[in-house]
Amino acid sequence: MQSSLSSPPHASSHGTSNRAAIIWAALIFATMLTWLVGERGDAGPAITALLMTIAFAKGTLIILDYMALRRAPLMWPLIALGWMLLVCSMIGLAYWKGLAA
Amino acid sequence: MTPLSASNSALETTARRLPGDLAIWFFILAELLAFGVFFVVYAFTRANHVELFNAEQLTLDRTSGAINTVLLLTSSFFVVRAVQVAEAGFSRRAAPWLAAAFACGAGFVVVKIFEYAEKIGAGISLSSSTFYMFYLSLTFFHFMHVILGLVIIAAMWNGARTGRYGPDNMNGIETGAAYWHMVDLVWLILFPLIYVMR
Numbered sequence: 001m002q003s004s005l006s007s008p009p010h011a012s013s014h015g016t017s018n019r020a021a022i023i024w025a026a027l028i029f030a031t032m033l034t035w036l037v038g039e040r041g042d043a044g045p046a047i048t049a050l051l052m053t054i055a056f057a058k059g060t061l062i063i064l065d066y067m068a069l070r071r072a073p074l075m076w077p078l079i080a081l082g083w084m085l086l087v088c089s090m091i092g093l094a095y096w097k098g099l100a101a
Numbered sequence: 102m103t104p105l106s107a108s109n110s111a112l113e114t115t116a117r118r119l120p121g122d123l124a125i126w127f128f129i130l131a132e133l134l135a136f137g138v139f140f141v142v143y144a145f146t147r148a149n150h151v152e153l154f155n156a157e158q159l160t161l162d163r164t165s166g167a168i169n170t171v172l173l174l175t176s177s178f179f180v181v182r183a184v185q186v187a188e189a190g191f192s193r194r195a196a197p198w199l200a201a202a203f204a205c206g207a208g209f210v211v212v213k214i215f216e217y218a219e220k221i222g223a224g225i226s227l228s229s230s231t232f233y234m235f236y237l238s239l240t241f242f243h244f245m246h247v248i249l250g251l252v253i254i255a256a257m258w259n260g261a262r263t264g265r266y267g268p269d270n271m272n273g274i275e276t277g278a279a280y281w282h283m284v285d286l287v288w289l290i291l292f293p294l295i296y297v298m299r
Binding site: 012013014015016017020021023024027028031032034035037038039041043048051052054055058059062063065066067068069071072073074076079080083084086087088090091093094095097098101 | 134163167178279289
């Protein structure tokens, strides 16, 4: 019995060059936004929520498209996105704890 | 094998598929777990030393951090293009994309070395403060992953150059690509967490 991994040619998991380029542009735009927040010295719970949301959104693009987990067995994108969500949420929680201290 | 099971296995080949070697994905999960723990420990330690962390964060060069983010993202884009080109059956055409990805990764290393040199020149070390201990150890842990990633990209470049990859042989290039994107992914949290959040 052959495994599906050794049965080429497989369906493409890697999308098109246009899609990859648009995602790159979105990632760069999001990075500029994060940098701008830093340069302005913006702070506070809303800004931290914004920073973590941007990080999560960027991570989602990397995980689903660049890592090509969009077409992987569901367990894999769920684990990666779950990790991203958990870490960003814990950072947010720690920030909130710092405010209360 | 019955005709039904034969058609099922044919379907499987076009259904959901984990790119690259299964082993690299377990390695990536272990890495994500390690980085995740470090990030959360940093965040909760910061919660107990907010003033110190906010004051010393101002000594970091955010622009260098942002430039390095752009370099890693651009490098990841180039790796995606290399994988796409190889998948289309043009292994040798993937080589220049991988060379460009390597150049961006090397650019990251150069920027980081300048950043470290500036800090070391200012007398900052692991024992200077809790903040600098975290800044230096977390970024250096990531830096070592970038170095390993560059070695992997160089191996992929060599494979592409010799025509190794194609639609029927994607395992090597997909495995290396997955690792490189993981290095990118953790930096996407590290940059706002250490350089920007205050």
